Amino acid sequence: MTWRPRLPGIAEMSQEVRDGAVSPSLFARRSVEAIRQDDRGELSLHAFLSVLDDRELDALGDGPRVGRLAGVPIAIKDNLATLGLPTTCGSRILEGYRSGYEATVVRRLREAGAIIIGKTNMDEFGMGSSTEHSAFGPTRNPRDLNRVPGGSSGGSAAAVAAGLVPAALGSDTGGSVRQPASLCGVVGIKPTYGRVSRYGLVAFASSLDQVGTLARTVEDAAVLLEVISGWDPRDSTTAEHGAMDAVTAGDVRGASGLVVGVPSEHFRDTLDASIRDLCVRALGRLEGLGAEVRPVSLPHAEYAIPAYYIIAPAEASSNLARYDGVRYGLRVVDEPSVRALHETTRSEGLGAEVKRRILLGTYVLSAGYHEAYYGRAQRVRGLIRRDFDTVFGTGVDLIFTPTSPTTAFRLGERLRDPVKMYLSDVFTVSANLAGIPALSLPIGEVGGLPVGGQLLGPRWSEPKLIRAAMALESSLGSGGAR
Numbered sequence: 001m002t003w004r005p006r007l008p009g010i011a012e013m014s015q016e017v018r019d020g021a022v023s024p025s026l027f028a029r030r031s032v033e034a035i036r037q038d039d040r041g042e043l044s045l046h047a048f049l050s051v052l053d054d055r056e057l058d059a060l061g062d063g064p065r066v067g068r069l070a071g072v073p074i075a076i077k078d079n080l081a082t083l084g085l086p087t088t089c090g091s092r093i094l095e096g097y098r099s100g101y102e103a104t105v106v107r108r109l110r111e112a113g114a115i116i117i118g119k120t121n122m123d124e125f126g127m128g129s130s131t132e133h134s135a136f137g138p139t140r141n142p143r144d145l146n147r148v149p150g151g152s153s154g155g156s157a158a159a160v161a162a163g164l165v166p167a168a169l170g171s172d173t174g175g176s177v178r179q180p181a182s183l184c185g186v187v188g189i190k191p192t193y194g195r196v197s198r199y200g201l202v203a204f205a206s207s208l209d210q211v212g213t214l215a216r217t218v219e220d221a222a223v224l225l226e227v228i229s230g231w232d233p234r235d236s237t238t239a240e241h242g243a244m245d246a247v248t249a250g251d252v253r254g255a256s257g258l259v260v261g262v263p264s265e266h267f268r269d270t271l272d273a274s275i276r277d278l279c280v281r282a283l284g285r286l287e288g289l290g291a292e293v294r295p296v297s298l299p300h301a302e303y304a305i306p307a308y309y310i311i312a313p314a315e316a317s318s319n320l321a322r323y324d325g326v327r328y329g330l331r332v333v334d335e336p337s338v339r340a341l342h343e344t345t346r347s348e349g350l351g352a353e354v355k356r357r358i359l360l361g362t363y364v365l366s367a368g369y370h371e372a373y374y375g376r377a378q379r380v381r382g383l384i385r386r387d388f389d390t391v392f393g394t395g396v397d398l399i400f401t402p403t404s405p406t407t408a409f410r411l412g413e414r415l416r417d418p419v420k421m422y423l424s425d426v427f428t429v430s431a432n433l434a435g436i437p438a439l440s441l442p443i444g445e446v447g448g449l450p451v452g453g454q455l456l457g458p459r460w461s462e463p464k465l466i467r468a469a470m471a472l473e474s475s476l477g478s479g480g481a482r
């Protein structure tokens, strides 16, 4: 991967298209050409699982020149249903599957003039933190090709970080937008549960899943979120007031007057010293911008990972029951009975991590164990949510934490140790359990690798989160380098 263009941002790109300065398909063609060039390389990023072909690019013709995203090429995680491109979720069981309908978020992007140029690689069904659990091979981190991009939206994060597209959609069940954003040095937003429609998002753990956005700047990630947010009659969990007002880069209030809480539980002695230093520096900048920084406590934070790894697999085991060899994708035929057809199809079509989750999930839901595991995890979830309510109830506007305990790790490093892989999400899963919004932005580098800082806020506080993040970004410089 040597091709690293200086792509303009969403606003400039779409303005050029609306002005008629360039053909509406120009930026999409450039994206696709860059992706092909990367594919030809010896060590390719492999950020995409499918991309528009020449015929499809030609069919864009001299398309419309209207909309906030006019002519802007956008990449979509492969668990969002799209017309015209396959939707595989990084799984053999859905290899070649083409959806007959489109996700609401994808439709909204198109209505705003965006061009969906391809589908990005991911851990199978969103289960993982490195994109190494994709059935179609891993994605590499553009910052260091021997390292993972994070996951499960690793393809989307790598595509943005490499400048192949200005922005992308991902999904975040326990950190899958924020953690790869952090490891690749880009911005990622996980919205409030209910702000963005899940219609057409292939379900992993329905009470935790949200579609999120990735971009190089806070502004671009926010613009994409504004376009996709809002009530959807096709998803009853979306809120009527879910649509987001425009947050402009020129908002002079910045971080001034905000109270930022720093939870002691996320800054223990075990935290890597260089990551801590960057967090301290970022907090100093927020203070310099007029924010008040205050210590806070989230006493149940340490139970977030155990609770998540009961609740998420429980929901997944139920959601994934639909891949039975009859209704979707892969079917292993020549079996003597329907039961054998189910068994062989699922044995061959699902990967090891997905099977591990299904086993875990069915176990914790089984009669006799249900209360001991699932019931207790649900109660812990309630306590985690209450911790946040308590902190936000005392005048704290936002909370600041690291996004990930480490920088990008080497390919293969955590593959044989699932628990180590699960711990990649210690700082991110709580936001999903509580349903609150969270944003990761680059706050600097350690050993040449990006480090992300995470801002969390109460439900529906995205405008405030984004405003604070924009102020911090302009103080630190894009990439957090200043």
Ligand code: GLN
Pocket (backbone or CB within 6 Å): 125, 126, 127, 128, 129, 151, 152, 171, 172, 173, 174, 175, 176, 177, 204, 312, 422, 425
């Ligand atoms: N890494 C976490 C998991 O494997 C979170 C994944 C996600 O957010 N989709 O479950």
